[in-house]
Amino acid sequence: ExxxxxxxxxLIKTRGQQVTLRCSSQSGHNTxxxxxxxxxxxxxxxxxxxxxxxxxxxxFPPRFSGLQFPNYSSELNVNALELDDSALxxxxxxxxxxxxxxQYFGPGTRLTVL
Amino acid sequence: xxxxxxxxAALSVxxxxxxxxxCSFTDSAIYxxxxxxxxxxxxxTSLLLIQSSQREQTSGRLNASLDKSSGRSTLYIAASQxxxxxxxxxxxxxxxxxxIFGKGTRLHILP
Numbered sequence: 138e139x140x141x142x143x144x145x146x147x148l149i150k151t152r153g154q155q156v157t158l159r160c161s162s163q164s165g166h167n168t169x170x171x172x173x174x175x176x177x178x179x180x181x182x183x184x185x186x187x188x189x190x191x192x193x194x195x196x197f198p199p200r201f202s203g204l205q206f207p208n209y210s211s212e213l214n215v216n217a218l219e220l221d222d223s224a225l226x227x228x229x230x231x232x233x234x235x236x237x238x239x240q241y242f243g244p245g246t247r248l249t250v251l
Numbered sequence: 252x253x254x255x256x257x258x259x260a261a262l263s264v265x266x267x268x269x270x271x272x273x274c275s276f277t278d279s280a281i282y283x284x285x286x287x288x289x290x291x292x293x294x295x296t297s298l299l300l301i302q303s304s305q306r307e308q309t310s311g312r313l314n315a316s317l318d319k320s321s322g323r324s325t326l327y328i329a330a331s332q333x334x335x336x337x338x339x340x341x342x343x344x345x346x347x348x349x350x351i352f353g354k355g356t357r358l359h360i361l362p
Binding site: 141143170172177178179180181182185193195225227229239240241242243244245247 | 285292293295297340349354
């Protein structure tokens with residue numbers, strides 16, 4: 138069973154640039170959730186994708202967007218980067234519709250915006 | 252709106268001691284509660300998941316309890332070890348089934 142993987146591990150961008158982060162779900166999972174974790178804070182829910190459709194969104198502006206692909210992998214795109222976007226971005230996969238709905242987290246992508 | 256609070260924010264204890272981490276949540280209409288561990292700069296590792304019908308779950312030296320009516324959960328760690336040093340996060344779903352996290356408790360076990 139393959140766990141959740143994320144790429145890249147680290148990324149440095151400058152203000153105004155765009156970034157794409159990638160996540161591969163655990164085998165058999167159909168739902169991916171993305172979280173932003175600023176230093177010293179708990180993860181904040183960005184959005185969730187279920188069967189390629191957005192299934193809920195947190196309090197994040199439209200410049201945060203995402204995709205889920207037929208193989209259930211996912212991308213998080215952030216446009217017009219701001220300094221406050223510097224954070225650890227976590228994705229989590231789960232299986233919706235089963236008895237267990239535990240989310241399994243990837244190792245995260247550390248984004249630094251200069 | 253679901254809010255999750257974890258107390259204390261940080262804790263240092265000598266190796267071998269038993270300890271309790273606390274989590275409180277404002278909306279008791281949850282169907283589960285989860286405790287995670289996070290090592291510095293790393294992702295989250297799920298430790299224990301308690302369903303709303305359960306009062307506690309145990310895994311090795313860890314025991315998590317849930318009191319829905321009072322909006323509280325505790326994570327008990329027995330015979331602490333230096334390898335237990337990490338940040339422990341509590342998380343519950345809100346009414347939209349999205350996970351809300353506390354800010355965590357940073358635990359440091361002194362050798």
